[in-house]
Amino acid sequence: MNITYKNTLTVEDYCRLRKAVKWYDIPENIIKQALEKSDYIVSAVSDGETIGMARLMTDGTQILIMDVAVHPDFQGRGVGKGLIENIKTHIEKTYKQMLVSLTTDEKNVDFYEKLGFNKIVGMRIWHGI
Ligand SMILES: CC(C)(COP(=O)(O)OP(=O)(O)OC[C@H]1O[C@@H](n2cnc3c(N)ncnc32)[C@H](O)[C@@H]1OP(=O)(O)O)[C@@H](O)C(=O)NCCC(=O)NCCS
Numbered sequence: 001m002n003i004t005y006k007n008t009l010t011v012e013d014y015c016r017l018r019k020a021v022k023w024y025d026i027p028e029n030i031i032k033q034a035l036e037k038s039d040y041i042v043s044a045v046s047d048g049e050t051i052g053m054a055r056l057m058t059d060g061t062q063i064l065i066m067d068v069a070v071h072p073d074f075q076g077r078g079v080g081k082g083l084i085e086n087i088k089t090h091i092e093k094t095y096k097q098m099l100v101s102l103t104t105d106e107k108n109v110d111f112y113e114k115l116g117f118n119k120i121v122g123m124r125i126w127h128g129i
Helices: 013-018 028-037 078-095 106-114
Strands: 005-007 040-046 049-058 060-070 100-101
Touching: 005 078, 013 028, 013 060, 028 078, 040 078, 049 078, 060 078, 078 106
Parallel strands: 060 100
Antiparallel strands: 005 040, 040 049, 049 060
16 A cells, blocks of 8 residues: 655545544534644545544644544554654654653554553543533
8 A cells, every 4th residue: 555644634534534433523614723723734645545644733832643543444554653653753853852742542552652652641631511
């Protein structure tokens, strides 16, 4: 499988991938704003189709990695690893020492640990309305 990593992502592709991995719906106008506010976006493209995505936001003191998703038809083939490595390369080139964090389900902990992330226990999450 030939994969190209690009720094673009349409609202349509974002919503399609989000739906494919069964994340909850977010209105398109909110997604548009979120993508515009992102400090870095990477998408994985194969045969002209966007099959994966990830993005980050920063306030200059910390970095948050968000929306890491690979279409289920293409999971387990190194695409997620490629997305995270692309983001890590960008961070190393662009920022000095900074806390880089993300939240994820227990089932993905090993995926991130393989990619150099350490699990920290103790986060408190408040689920809003
Ligand atoms: C998590 C996710 C991004 C991984 O992407 P992927 O393309 O399937 O992962 P890769 O094929 O690049 O896997 C890289 C390595 O991690 C391992 N891995 C992948 N998912 C794993 C998991 N859930 N548990 C343990 N190991 C995992 C792979 O076996 C591979 O190991 P290797 O390098 O030793 O061969 C993808 O499964 C996904 O989109 N899931 C649904 C959305 C989601 O939960 N996103 C995370 C939100 S933070």
